[in-house]
Amino acid sequence: MMPLxxxxxxxxxxxxxxxxxxxGCFALWAVLRLGKPAWWTLPGVVSLLVFAGLLTRIDVDLAGRAYAAYGGIYIVASLVWLWGVENQTPDRWDLAGAGLCLMGTLVILAGRHGATP
Incomplete structure (x- = not known):
């Protein structure tokens, strides 16, 4: 088990x-769907590069496991974005789904991968 x-x-x-x-993704959404100027894609690209670099900082042996655990965090963060940036309150279904995904993330992170029972 990983230390707290x-x-x-x-x-x-x-x-x-x-x-x-x-x-980063919202920058492109804003250009293509909200009519923002094309220069919005530049900070979007930089943001996506920072995102990719951060995922390499996760201390796991396999990229797929890092990405799988990240999925639950991404879902929760997307709902925070929905609420904070787009001013839409997540409903109970959003919250229930995010809770399930976050539990999966915690199982992946806390698991003893490759350990013998």
Missing amino acids: SETGRMLTIYAAAAFFEIA
Whole structure:
């Protein structure tokens, strides 16, 4: 089992990665769907590069496992974005689904991968 401080560090990196991924994707959304100027894609690209770099800071042996655990964090962060940036309150179904995904993230992070029983 991973020490609590390491889990906190990983969750912090995941949360930052989610922010930068969502911000980067939203920049393109804003250009294509909201009519924002094309230069909005430049900070979006930078944001996506920061996102990708942050995911490499996760201390796991396999990229697929880092991405799988990240999925739950991304979903929660997307709902925070929905609420904070788009001014729409997540409904009970959003929250229930995010809770399930977050539990999956915690199982992946806390698991003893490759350990013998």
